[in-house]
Amino acid sequence: MKSIVSVVLTGAAAMAGSVGAHAAEWSDTSIGVRYGTKFAEPYNGRDIEKTIVNLTHTSGYKYGTNFFNADFLMSDGNDSNAQEAYLVYRHTLDLGKVSGRSMAFGPVRSVGATAGFDVNTKNDPGYGSRKRMLVVGPTFSMDVPGFLNVGVYALWESNRPRTIDKRYSYDVHPMLNLAWGIPLGGSGLSFEGYLNWIASKGRNEFGGPTSAETNLDAAIWYDMSPHIGAGPKTFRLGVGYQYWRNKFGNPKTVPGSLAKTPMLRADFHF
Template sequence: MQSLSRIALAASLAVLSMASQAADWSDTSIGYRYGSKFAEPFGTNNIHKNIFNLTHVSGYSYGTNFFNVDLLMSDKNDPASPGSNNGAQEAYVVYRHTLDLSKVTGANLSYPGVVRNLGLTAGFDWNVKDDAGYNSKKRMLVAGPTVMFDVPGFLNVSLLQLWESNAPTNEYTGVATPRYSYDAHPMLTAAWSIPVPVGLPISFEGFANFIAGKGKNEFGGQTAPETNIDMQLMYDVGTLWNTPKKFKVGFEYQYWKNKFGNSYKGAAGDGAFAKTPMIRAEYHF
């Protein structure tokens, strides 16, 4: 797992280097967040996790790029192997490219006060995790239209089609499942960063994913619709030293119902319904 994390990080840095060289503008950050109420399906909902992330956003002549890699480290409540006191580790990578339709077509697609622009978004999710019960190896492609709303900061809403597969291994039973593709399914997703008008450099940031059921899972069970909302109130501490947009701290809350498509009302139990407060810090460069 450590070697895979290093590979993911090295690949991430290579992608960021190439994207930054071609960008008209860019914002790269490293961050840390911590919470003690994380949950995993079929497990507990009191998992402590330390999460380190590398995020890059950039724009060029015809659109924008978003790239994020999370390195998640659990405590023993999410064990790396049966009976282990060592917590699981996970790497999760997200990439999205949004093609700016106004720039590509030369047409004015805005509606002042409502819509800033329209786009087409495509990308992927990739993860690997070394937990005892599932050992996820998620691979997912996404594509669909995006509406960029005319608000302070930004609010982008996309309707994406998802093509997802996984090839888990259960260390309790020793069963390795061949790569399995779920039914293609839609996701309504939003991402935002909006200044809060309170006279302080505070922003309301986050994302929300509303994901339809993806048919049968790899074990023949029916999947459930999924809701994942991650919200943050971030304070721009850098303004205290006349270096705005450099260092932010704040509070984060994640609401994740039917995590990974597992119904919390079924065998997955309370571990499929996470309600997780966190602290968060980011350094931008």
């Protein structure tokens, strides 16, 4: 657990430093929870029940945006009651705002340069992931209600699980990322989520092959705030679904490499 706490503190410090370096023009911070009984983990053929608590922060300043998310994942006995922390940080510099001229074209509202990282640690008795990943590439913000961002990124990923004695670096590989939040009229409903397609990252740390992976995580949210006398988008309930093929690059022949996970979700914004 000590390593999980240190990773969380590292990510939080990075977020605080970035936000502090720029005067935020807007920000949103939330705490959420999601729950499902059909999670999957590679080399584990059983359905896994998980509760995931997340802390999410987004903010915008004169020249761009920050995004930070920390997931705390708690598994049941089918995954050895393991605990995991997974952190994501992205900073996008709006090239139009920096240059002082519009970068819009066709359906694209703006173009940004994105950089960030993923960090995880998990205390399961088997693999014991210690992932580190740098992310760099362009992001295209589409002209839609709400937002739809399309990113094409290069990934520098490494891991040092407890089963090997030094950190292993995979081949640099590309990722196509879509992230969206689309309000559904004035219904109080919204459609939100992300889709990652990640190319094969070469040989894994044991010399085996890796496969391209697809990770879709989508949810329909309903804003409960008007019914409890709170401000808009303060408290929301949702239903979600995750489809993750070749999870972490594991080929389809690996048990647990395919997840099809319905979820219940809730979040509180402040």
